[in-house]
Amino acid sequence: MQNTILRMNKLFFKIFTLVLGFSFLYFPILTLIAYSFNDNKRVMVWKGFSFRWYKELFQNEQILEAFYISIKIASLSATFATIMGVMIGFSLTRISKIPARPFFIFLSSSPLVMPEIILGLSLLLFFISSNHIIGFPSSKGQLTVLISHITFSVAFVAVIIQSRLSSYDKNIEEAAQDLGTIPNMIFWKITAPVILPSIISGWLLAFTLSLDDLVVASFTTGPGANTLPIVVFSKVRLGLSPEVNALSAIIMLIVVSAAISVYFVNRSNIKK
Amino acid sequence: MIRYFKKQNFWFVFTPYFWLVLFFFIPLALIFKISISVSEWGMPPYRDLFSLSEEGFKFDSTLSNYLFIFSDPFYIRSYLNSLSLAFTSTILCLVIGYPIAFYVAKSQANIRIILLVLLIIPFWTSFLLRVYAWKVLLQGSGIINSILIHLGFLTEPISMLHNHYAVILGVVYTYLPFMILPLYGYLVKFDLNLIDAANDLGAKPVNTFLKVILPLSLPGIIAGSMLVFIPVVGEFVIPEMLGGSDKLYFGKIIWDEFFVNRDWPVASALAMSGIVILVFPIVIFQLMYAKYNFKNE
Numbered sequence: 001m002q003n004t005i006l007r008m009n010k011l012f013f014k015i016f017t018l019v020l021g022f023s024f025l026y027f028p029i030l031t032l033i034a035y036s037f038n039d040n041k042r043v044m045v046w047k048g049f050s051f052r053w054y055k056e057l058f059q060n061e062q063i064l065e066a067f068y069i070s071i072k073i074a075s076l077s078a079t080f081a082t083i084m085g086v087m088i089g090f091s092l093t094r095i096s097k098i099p100a101r102p103f104f105i106f107l108s109s110s111p112l113v114m115p116e117i118i119l120g121l122s123l124l125l126f127f128i129s130s131n132h133i134i135g136f137p138s139s140k141g142q143l144t145v146l147i148s149h150i151t152f153s154v155a156f157v158a159v160i161i162q163s164r165l166s167s168y169d170k171n172i173e174e175a176a177q178d179l180g181t182i183p184n185m186i187f188w189k190i191t192a193p194v195i196l197p198s199i200i201s202g203w204l205l206a207f208t209l210s211l212d213d214l215v216v217a218s219f220t221t222g223p224g225a226n227t228l229p230i231v232v233f234s235k236v237r238l239g240l241s242p243e244v245n246a247l248s249a250i251i252m253l254i255v256v257s258a259a260i261s262v263y264f265v266n267r268s269n270i271k272k
Numbered sequence: 273m274i275r276y277f278k279k280q281n282f283w284f285v286f287t288p289y290f291w292l293v294l295f296f297f298i299p300l301a302l303i304f305k306i307s308i309s310v311s312e313w314g315m316p317p318y319r320d321l322f323s324l325s326e327e328g329f330k331f332d333s334t335l336s337n338y339l340f341i342f343s344d345p346f347y348i349r350s351y352l353n354s355l356s357l358a359f360t361s362t363i364l365c366l367v368i369g370y371p372i373a374f375y376v377a378k379s380q381a382n383i384r385i386i387l388l389v390l391l392i393i394p395f396w397t398s399f400l401l402r403v404y405a406w407k408v409l410l411q412g413s414g415i416i417n418s419i420l421i422h423l424g425f426l427t428e429p430i431s432m433l434h435n436h437y438a439v440i441l442g443v444v445y446t447y448l449p450f451m452i453l454p455l456y457g458y459l460v461k462f463d464l465n466l467i468d469a470a471n472d473l474g475a476k477p478v479n480t481f482l483k484v485i486l487p488l489s490l491p492g493i494i495a496g497s498m499l500v501f502i503p504v505v506g507e508f509v510i511p512e513m514l515g516g517s518d519k520l521y522f523g524k525i526i527w528d529e530f531f532v533n534r535d536w537p538v539a540s541a542l543a544m545s546g547i548v549i550l551v552f553p554i555v556i557f558q559l560m561y562a563k564y565n566f567k568n569e
Contacts (some may be wrong), residue, residue, distance in 0.1 A: 018387070022373035025394050025448065028405035031415055035408065044413045053487055084288040091285045098285055107292040113498070113554055115506020116353045117523045118543045121530060122299035125306060129391070151295040154288060212399050215523075219530075227399050236404050237512065250403045256395045259389050267453070 031097055033252060036245035043240040053246040062231055070211055070228040073142060077149035078206035082151070085157025086195070091136060092158075093165040111155035120219030125146045127220065140222030148220045149210040156209060157202035164198040165191075284366050300547075306338055307540035322511035337541035347542070348523065351549065354522035357436070358504040361443040364453075368444065369496065374485075376452075376458035382459075391456070395449040403513050406442050407433065410514070434516030441511040447503075451496035458492030501553055506546060522546060 001258045035043055039050035057063060091098060097102050111119065127137055127144050137144050146182040155162045214229035221230060326428040341347045376387045409446050417429040425543065432438060462485070470480040508523035515521070526546070530539040 014378075017371045018375050019544070020402065022387075022390060023446070024368070025391075026407055027395060028445065029394065032401070032405045032408055042413070043408060044411055044415065050377065085292060087284050088288045091288070095281055095285060098289075104285075104289055107296060108288065111292075114500045115503060115523070115546065115549070117506045117508050117526050118546055121526065121543050122303045123295065123537060125302050125536065126295070128303060133555035147295055152293065158288075173329060183445070208396055214400055229398070231511070232398075232400055232404075236407065240408055242525075244401070246402060246406070248398070248405070251398055251401060255393055259393050259396070261387050263385065270307070 018142065020236070029248070029252060032245055033249040035240070036249040038242070038245075041242065043242050043245065045052070053242040054250075056084075057243045057246045057250075063228070063243065066226050066228045066231040069142060073146050073149060073227060073268065074207045074210035077153055077210040078203045079144055080208040082149045082199060082203045083155035084154045085206075086161050086199060088154065089161030089165050089195075090191075108155055108158050110258035111152045115151075115182075116213070116215035119152055120216040124219040125214065130187055135173070139179050140220060141225040144222065145217050145225055145227065146221045148216050152216065153209050155204035156205050158230060159206075160198050160202045161195060164195050170192055180239060274567070276493075302313040303540045303543050307539055307544045308335065338545065339535045340538060341452045341541055341545060346520075349524050350525045351545075353519045354505050354507075355437065355549070356442065357507075357521060358501045358517075359438055361447060361504055362501045364440070364444045365451040365500050366493065366497065367450050369448055369455060370493075373452045373455035373459055373492075377456050379465065388456070391449060393454055395453065399446055400509060401444050401509055402446050406438070406445060406511055410438055412442075433514060434518075436515060437517070438514040438516075439511050439521075442514045443504055443507065446510065447500045452497040454495040454499065455489060455492040458489045458495075462488055498553070502550060505550060 010248065035046075036053055037049050037051070038046055039052050041049035092105065092108070123144070124140075127140060131137060132138075137147075171188055173186055176190055177183070181189070212229065213227075214233055217227045217230055218233075232244055232247065236244055351500065372391075376384060376391065379387060392515040408414060411417070411430050412429040414432075416432065417426065421429065466484055466488075467480055470484050471477075475483070504525045506526075508527055511519075511521045511524050512527075515524075522542070526539050526542050529535050529542060
């Protein structure tokens with residue numbers, strides 16, 4: 001009897017913690033979505049249900065252009081960062097002779113913990129002085145933001161690939177080698193399929209990091225390269241913006257549908 | 273060790289190596305250079321920016337920027353504010369995040385995956401928008417004020433924004449997933465039978481937690497704390513959106529020094545001293561992390 005009460009107490013405490021925790025995580029986002037349907041310029045005073053701010057959002061050229069630029073930079077940055085991240089992960093786990101190996105490890109892991117503000121400042125000063133010395137980059141813009149985003153994303157992809165490569169059984173590769181498989185074939189037939197999920201999650205992480213970055217982009221941006229976070233920040237820095245509420249709702253919708261599809265893909269994989 | 277791509281090895285290693293030296297290491301070295309030697313730096317792109325600041329500060333000696341920072345209590349206070357913000361929010365994230373991670377990790381497999389997806393969704397949602405959400409909530413006309421008035425705790429709306437409590441709340445909210453996910457990663461690997469074994473042997477729940485669960489999840493605690501503490505020290509967006517003038521933070525000072533005062537040498541010196549201050553926690557965390565990872569193997 002006492003045991004049952006104890007167990008009930010434990011269960012109650014567990015559910016209580018989870019409900020409270022998840023409410024804390026979701027309450028602000030859900031409130032924002034709810035108020036995106038508010039037909040009032042004053043964000044928090046409810047007037048009535050409407051899609052007014054969604055219409056205005058889709059007519060806002062500045063936001064649409066920034067969205068396009070952000071998506072472009074994020075997909076390019078994620079692709080380059082993933083290629084180089086795979087190279088790093090591979091080099092560190094499979095190639096023994098790397099000149100100044102500890103320095104290479106330092107280079108490929110420090111961007112993970114370097115505060116954005118320092119990274120942004122250093123890249124801006126670098127671009128300005130390299131423009132002065134060799135004339136490249138000719139001006140700050142999408143290219144400089146892209147270079148900066150690749151630079152900090154590489155480290156994140158490298159960590160993911162590295163942990164996957166070091167955790168799986170190298171003997172499979174060695175067995176293939178003993179059986180006379182050409183090294184190139186080992187990579188494409190054995191290693192690549194094993195690390196493919198890590199490559200995909202690395203790409204997605206790099207994409208999100210680029211899409212989300214405000215600080216580094218603010219430093220390295222120039223004319224014609226206002227990314228979405230820069231435009232959103234300029235809108236909400238001093239006040240509230242009902243259009244940004246609508247934007248949040250759309251982004252949440254994208255993230256939730258991505259999460260649900262990942263969930264179902266994983267579930268069907270497990271069933272197989 | 274297999275010898276892959278004997279000829280291509282070179283490009284495999286050196287493409288990212290070269291990229292990181294060029295766009296990560298050299299820029300950092302450049303910050304250091306600008307922070308100590310300003311006289312060589314009078315080239316055209318800088319000259320006009322520099323003349324703005326030269327009226328106020330002297331750059332005769334190489335260490336003058338550092339001396340300037342460390343002789344001004346304004347800068348020292350902003351460092352301390354940032355460190356105390358990072359410390360407070362790391363502790364709060366740990367206290368809030370640990371039970372959540374623990375119960376998610378202990379749930380049944382099918383529920384656990386759903387809860388995990390629910391944990392990852394806020395992690396993927398734009399950081400800026402999550403901070404903005406609190407700006408909306410904490411408004412004088414915001415929903416939290418309305419609820420408190422409705423419940424009778426308040427008679428009229430109070431301003432909850434623009435103070436350092438709002439900043440702590442914003443930081444804890446946005447960085448919580450960074451604490452929960454590594455904790456979850458360690459707790460989920462953990463064999464639940466150990467808890468039953470400890471209970472069967474007569475251990476009190478408190479002792480089971482302190483002597484069995486906590487030591488085994490220590491690497492997760494360290495990883496999570498590192499992922500919260502270090503970026504929060506340089507945090508700019510949250511203090512800018514939710515904070516007020518009661519406390520200034522390190523990230524904001526660098527930003528203003530660069531964009532508002534246009535004093536690049538002082539901004540560089542601030543950045544360098546930020547790195548120096550952060551080297552300590554980074555090294556401590558990494559040593560502890562390496563030690564515990566090593567122990568587990």
